[in-house]
Amino acid sequence: MTGRSPEQLRSHQWYGTEGLRSFSHRARTRQLGYLPEEHLGKPVIAVLNTWSDINPCHVHLRDRAQAVKRGVWQAGGFPLEFPVSTLSETFQKPTPMLYRNLLAMETEELLRSYPVDGAVLMGGCDKSTPALLMGAASADLPAVFVPAGPMLPGHWRNEVLGSGTDMWKYWDDRRAGLIGDAELAELENGLARSPGTCMTMGTASTLTAAAEALGVTVPGASSVPAVDSGHERMAAASGRRIVDLVRQDLKLSRILTREAYEDAVATVLALGGSTNAVIHLIAMAGRSGVALTLDDFDRIARTVPVLANVRPGGRYLMEDFHFAGGLPAFLTRLTDVLHLDRPTVGHSTLREQLAGALVHNPDVIRPRDNPLAGEGGVAVLRGNLCPDGAVIKHIAADPRLLKHTGPAVVFPDYRTMQRTIDDPALGITADHVLVLQGAGPRGGPGMPEYGMLPLPGHLLRQGVRDMVRISDARMSGTSYGTCVLHIAPESHIGGPLALVRSGDPITLDVAARTLRLEVPDAELAERRAAWTPPPERYERGYGALYGEQITQADTGCDFAFLARPGRNPDPYAG
Ligand code: FES
Ligand code: MG
Numbered sequence: 001m002t003g004r005s006p007e008q009l010r011s012h013q014w015y016g017t018e019g020l021r022s023f024s025h026r027a028r029t030r031q032l033g034y035l036p037e038e039h040l041g042k043p044v045i046a047v048l049n050t051w052s053d054i055n056p057c058h059v060h061l062r063d064r065a066q067a068v069k070r071g072v073w074q075a076g077g078f079p080l081e082f083p084v085s086t087l088s089e090t091f092q093k094p095t096p097m098l099y100r101n102l103l104a105m106e107t108e109e110l111l112r113s114y115p116v117d118g119a120v121l122m123g124g125c126d127k128s129t130p131a132l133l134m135g136a137a138s139a140d141l142p143a144v145f146v147p148a149g150p151m152l153p154g155h156w157r158n159e160v161l162g163s164g165t166d167m168w169k170y171w172d173d174r175r176a177g178l179i180g181d182a183e184l185a186e187l188e189n190g191l192a193r194s195p196g197t198c199m200t201m202g203t204a205s206t207l208t209a210a211a212e213a214l215g216v217t218v219p220g221a222s223s224v225p226a227v228d229s230g231h232e233r234m235a236a237a238s239g240r241r242i243v244d245l246v247r248q249d250l251k252l253s254r255i256l257t258r259e260a261y262e263d264a265v266a267t268v269l270a271l272g273g274s275t276n277a278v279i280h281l282i283a284m285a286g287r288s289g290v291a292l293t294l295d296d297f298d299r300i301a302r303t304v305p306v307l308a309n310v311r312p313g314g315r316y317l318m319e320d321f322h323f324a325g326g327l328p329a330f331l332t333r334l335t336d337v338l339h340l341d342r343p344t345v346g347h348s349t350l351r352e353q354l355a356g357a358l359v360h361n362p363d364v365i366r367p368r369d370n371p372l373a374g375e376g377g378v379a380v381l382r383g384n385l386c387p388d389g390a391v392i393k394h395i396a397a398d399p400r401l402l403k404h405t406g407p408a409v410v411f412p413d414y415r416t417m418q419r420t421i422d423d424p425a426l427g428i429t430a431d432h433v434l435v436l437q438g439a440g441p442r443g444g445p446g447m448p449e450y451g452m453l454p455l456p457g458h459l460l461r462q463g464v465r466d467m468v469r470i471s472d473a474r475m476s477g478t479s480y481g482t483c484v485l486h487i488a489p490e491s492h493i494g495g496p497l498a499l500v501r502s503g504d505p506i507t508l509d510v511a512a513r514t515l516r517l518e519v520p521d522a523e524l525a526e527r528r529a530a531w532t533p534p535p536e537r538y539e540r541g542y543g544a545l546y547g548e549q550i551t552q553a554d555t556g557c558d559f560a561f562l563a564r565p566g567r568n569p570d571p572y573a574g
Contacts, residue, residue, distance in 0.1 A: 003247030006041030010141070013572040014115035015040060025115070039078040043246040045239070046116040047072075047079055048107060048132060050123040052086035057125035057204065058148050060195040060226055067232045068120050068146060071239020077118075077246070079239065082110055089126040089203070097474065098446030098546060100127040100134075100280075101559050104287075107135025108562075113571060116141060118246040120238055124148030124197045126477075129207040130280035133216065133256075137287040138562070140253050142245035144238045144345050145216045147208035149226035150318035151196030156187055162200040162311040163192050164478025168452070176460045196226025199318040201310040202477030206273030207280060212327045213267035214260045215344030216252070219353050223322035245345055256288040259339035263350070265292070265300045266337050269376025271330070272306040272313035274477025275393050275485055278378060279447075283556030286563045294380045294389040294554050298513065300337070301376030306395055307333050307366040312480045313395050314372055316364050324364035328357035333368060381484060383515040384524075385470070385496050385506070388488035388554045393475070394510045397482035398466035402510040404482075405518070406431040406468060410502045413438040414450050422457040430459055433468045433506045437497055438534070440472030440490025441550045441557045445537050451475035451485040468508055470515070472497055472553070484508065484515055486553035492534060493552075499527040 006012060014025045029039060047068050051061035065081050072079035085103045087096035111119055119139075121132040124147045136143040154161030170187055173179050197204035205222070212222040218238050224231045261281060268277040278297055285292035308330065310316050321330075331338060331354055340351035347353040359365045366372060373395045381390045394402055409432050411417035417436055420426060428434075434453045441447050450473040455464060469483045472490035489495035496517060500506070505518040517524070538544040549559035556563070 004249055009043055009117050009246070010570070011044040011115040011117050042076055042078040043117040043243050044115050045072045045077045045079045045242050045246070046111060046114065046119045047081040048084050048110065048119055048121050049081055050084055050086045050128050050132070052088070054091050055086040055088040055125060056090065056192065056195060057088065057151070057197045058086060058123065058128070061122050061148060064146070064232065064235045065122065067235035068122070068239040071236035071241070072243055075240040075243035077243035084110065087125060087127045087131065094444065095446040095448040096127045097448070097557070100131045101546075101562060102542065103128065103131035104134035104138075105562065107132050108138045111136065111139035111141055112568075118142040118242045120144050120146055120242050122146045122148070124204050124208050126203040126207065126276065127280070129204070129211055130284050133211065133284050134287045134558070137252050137256055137284065140251050142242060142250050143216065143252050144218065144242045144245065145211045146235055146238045147211065147217060147222045149196050149224050149228070149231045150199035150205060151192055151226055152194040153199055153317045153319055154191045154193060156190035160317065161191050162317055162478065163198040164202050164476055165200050165312040165480070167191055168479060172455075172460060172465070175457055194227045198478060200312055200478050201271055201273055201308060201318070202312075203274040203276040204477070205318050206268050206271060206277045206477055209271055209273065209327055210264040210268050210277055210281060213264045213331065215255045215342065215346070215350065217345070219346045220326045220328050223318055223326040225319055225322060241345060250343070250345070253288065255343060255345060256290070257342060258290045259342045261285045261288070261290050261292050262296065262300065263338045265297055266304050266334055267331065269297070269301045269378060270304040270306060270334055271308040271310070272372060272377040272395050275378055275391050276474055276477055278391055279474070279486065279553055279557055283558045283563075286556055286558055289565065294391070297378055298380035301378055303337055304334060304376045305368065305371030306373040306375075306377050307368070307371055309364050309366055309372055312478050313377065320361070320364050324361035325357060325359045328354055329359045330365050332357050332359065333365065379510050379513060381510070381513050381515040385500070385515045385517045386487045387496065388552060390484050390487040390515055392482070392484050392510060396480035401466060401468050401482040401508070403508065404433075404468050405505055405507040406433045408433050408435045408500050408502055408504045408506050410435045410437065410500050414448070417453065421454055424458060426456075428456045428459065430464045430467055433470060435497070435500050435506070436469070436471035436473060437491040437500070440487070440492055441552060442537070442547055443490055443492025443534070444473065445543065445546065447472070447474045447486075447553065447557065449474050449476040449479070451483045452479035452481050453483070470506065482508070488552045488554040490552065494528070494531060494533060496524065498531055499524055
């Protein structure tokens with residue numbers, strides 16, 4: 001293998017130099033049970049594993065790390081597994097979004113402080129993907145991402161179920177009195193029937209596809225089902241690949257360019273992917289020194305149609321997408337908007353990576369002349385209610401509501417909303433606009449996925465299935481409805497959303513990309529003068545650091561001290 005000599009490896013500073021320190025590190029590696037000839041002079045590959053007993057989306061990654069290590073050994077590297085924080089979308093409260101930046105910090109600092117030459121990043125459940133890539137981008141070593149892979153399709157009686165999406169749907173049916181306890185118990189068995197990430201085009205599949213489009217996975221990795229033997233082969237291939245990347249010194253900064261991020265944006269929009277990708281890609285790009293903005297999303301959305309017929313926006317599930325050709329086939333539909341001459345971890349150009357990729361099912365991966373929607377899945381809104389922007393996944397909305405004026409019903413926080421939403425005294429009609437305050441990055445805290453506000457029970461029973469809902473929250477990638485999200489600045493820090501009162505008319509006009517509070521400026525100025533900021537949520541601990549450092553949704557919700565450029569030296573660089 002050509003490339004860098006052992007002396008040029010970063011780990012050489014730990015193992016190969018004269019003196020006490022290297023002597024001690026070698027002695028401690030003997031303590032780990034390795035002979036000198038097993039590791040000395042070899043690239044040290046950190047396998048960062050987000051496996052945990054609590055995380056059903058990553059529960060197979062403990063085994064899968066063995067396949068990664070197999071690949072690393074085969075290629076002449078020295079693999080060392082590092083368990084890192086697990087971000088379980090299902091279990092971690094108030095939301096794993098609160099902890100995305102903590103995993104990013106952990107990733108960056110582990111890679112910096114240990115004798116690591118390159119990294120394999122194992123994750124996939126929603127925030128794990130951006131967290132691992134943000135940290136690795138800041139550390140700027142060679143790295144390969146191994147997506148956890150989607151779980152098997154859900155089943156119930158004679159129906160195929162999508163995780164998340166069908167959970168919301170059947171819960172609404174439950175609230176409407178359409179299904180009982182026995183059906184619910186069966187659904188609990190059938191909704192999620194294997195390890196792996198949600199098998200709809202939710203946040204997990206959107207972000208792992210973004211990682212593949214960025215070029216940081218081996219080709220085709222992002223849709224391999226978690227429990228397919230192909231997943232083990234993909235993991236082993238990733239392990240082999242990272243050793244080559246270290247030898248070539250192909251650092252992440254060579255891969256994660258503006259062109260790569262623009263291609264990832266085009267990909268998630270053409271997938272009809274999760275709105276969460278907007279925040280995460282902006283944050284990830286920031287770590288790569290790329291100033292990606294909301295306007296980039298809106299601009300690119302107008303150039304790509306939605307071509308993935310996958311739930312929640314379409315009909316199929318991730319396994320169907322995989323067998324239809326997966327992301328390489330999907331990207332062949334977008335070659336006119338992609339930057340084909342940029343490198344990926346798998347090939348010297350994206351063009352080369354896509355050569356030979358074929359779509360096997362044109363109903364799942366649609367041709368350009370038969371799209372699911374004519375424009376990318378996310379629109380960026382502006383107006384006096386969201387001066388720094390807001391987003392809406394308009395393809396998941398009832399088309400009749402995309403231009404709508406209605407009176408606000410304001411809920412100051414999620415608990416109040418939960419307690420009162422079914423109260424007939426509120427007199428909520430299908431024309432009302434449900435407004436949730438206090439659910440942003442600082443107020444939520446962590447921008448919980450409260451953005452798909454539940455509809456009042458009496459309207460559900462009348463058959464109403466969508467209403468205009470607006471908030472500074474996020475929404476699960478598997479959710480749907482006319483939900484305006486990520487309003488910036490958030491209400492907790494005094495954004496205009498804080499000034500809305502029940503009865504105020506609000507106008508949403510997606511075609512015009514506007515969201516307006518129809519209240520005179522003078523009246524809003526009076527309300528602002530009377531507004532007092534809510535108390536800080538945390539007085540100590542990680543939450544307090546989070547409150548001090550978190551940035552708003554339009555800039556990616558990174559920590560200010562992590563997002564800014566500046567010196568952060570390698571331990572041996574002095
Ligand atoms: Fe983990 Fe959906 S809950 S990917
Ligand atoms: Mg999710």
